Amino acid sequence: MNVHQSLTTAHPVAPLPSISLASGASDAMIRFEGVSKVYPAYRDKPSVHALQAIDFAIPRGSITGVIGRSGAGKSSLVRLINGLEKPSSGRVVVDGREISGLAGRELRLAQRSIGMIFQHFNLLSSRTAADNIALPLEIAGWSRADIAVRVEELLALVGIADKYDRYPSELSGGQKQRIGIARALATWPNVLLSDEATSALDPQTTRAILDLLANINRELGVTIVLITHEMSVVRQLAKEVAVIDGGHVVERGHVADIFTHPRHSVTQAFLSEAIGDSVPVSLASRISPQPVAGGKAVLRVQVRGTEAGDTVVARLSRELSHDVALLSARIDEIGGQHVGSLILGIPGGEAAAKQALAYLSQHDLLVERLGYVA
């Protein structure tokens, strides 16, 4: 992939004059100010409060993940950013312009500086890869010659230069999404919205697409907003995250902070899913609530943050003068922080179990007793 090549090519058309509304010294690319979105009652369906009291900012140049269950309101949220939907109240400001206040031609001009990619790629089946990428440029009124130059750059940027004359039906999912990304970047946007862009792709292709997005963010400085229901996507790519549930932003901040110290139950659920800290089925079936003679007490230790679990087993063994058994463990890295859980078997009866609980609690590790095994 050659990102530099496209960066050094002369800008074929002058950028749109930015209609700066004196947004102060804010470094926010996108700001939601008291935004709510209500879909009015229609026929027998009651009205739906898709979003309520949304108030947050997305920093310029960042990669921000917006994670939530389906129906949480994330699709509405992303469509407010590029003006596909209007808020019922409040303002949405993008790059200093109140996009929620624009309409008609003004809105269409503003939309050219906000690219979007989709879960199902949404390519025109009647156009080749190159012509799909050309579409937003045709719509923006570029000349044929300028379009040809720009399309070639974009094909190289997303690494599918050899597929320029292929129709979408002849391409794989990953290749289609690369075209989608090239198309979204065609008109030099400063914001790229990703609506579940990797949800239809296999893990390996997902990884490649996320790497491409990271590159684009780094090389072009494009602010990226990722809408997803997959923790792994946020974990791999985002630096900032907003957790959305029931139309509210329930938690937001740096990815590492949010996922090492989740406060909201939805965040905790996403985290459990991602790091798989549930007890393995085979182990769970052997755990009994009553002490087993000569058996071990089972403790689950939550690892959150840099205080990693890497030495805890050895330290605990020394402390107790018993060999602590490691029954199950899963430790991951999220934003440079260790996150995961260990399931330990403590021999030596009730006294040793109590001692272990006390020791772990002292060291700020979240620990719970699951039961006993033989």
Add this chain to the structure above:
Amino acid sequence: MSRELINLIVQATGESLFMVSVAALVATVLGLPLGIFLATSRKGELFAAPPANGILGVIVNAARSTPFIILVVAIIPFTRLIAGTSIGSGAAIVPLTIAATPFIARLVEAAIREVDAGLIETASSFGASPLQIVFKVLIPEALPGLVLALTLAVVSLLGYSAMVGAVGGGGLGDLGIRYGYQRFMPEMMLAVVVVLIALVQTVQTAGDYLARRVNRRLRNR
């Protein structure tokens, strides 16, 4: 079959082709935009105008449900106004066009509605105007369906054209009725039917071929 009768068939085929092609052309010019409007003017759609959509829908349905032979007779004054006469192949084009336009409109509407709504949203997301969406997204994406719709309309028009003999419209159907049925010439009837079958077959084959050529959803290269 005598040379004279063969000449009659050739002449009638010419009349049929003339009526059908002109009517198909005019009905497409009228029906295409009408169909696109019907497909994009419901609540929340590109050219949202629910009242206009409703009214046009009723008119289209009314025209579609009127039996063609009644339509031909009922609009004779209008035909005379447009064509200057109500007799002959030229005049017959008027009722044929009026019957085919709402038919084509409904077929076009169905073809356009087949286009994934996500594509409209995508084009909107990069600032396409409604007209740009029609010409750059809806029509190209619906093209295979549109070609098949027009093929179907032409075949139907061939059938309708057999009925305009009732008002002196001429054509193959008229020839079949007058010579084949009223003069008891079964060989004439057979000849007319064979020619009509050949015409329908040709039109359908050509339409299918064209639709396949413009369809990029299939791996057909």
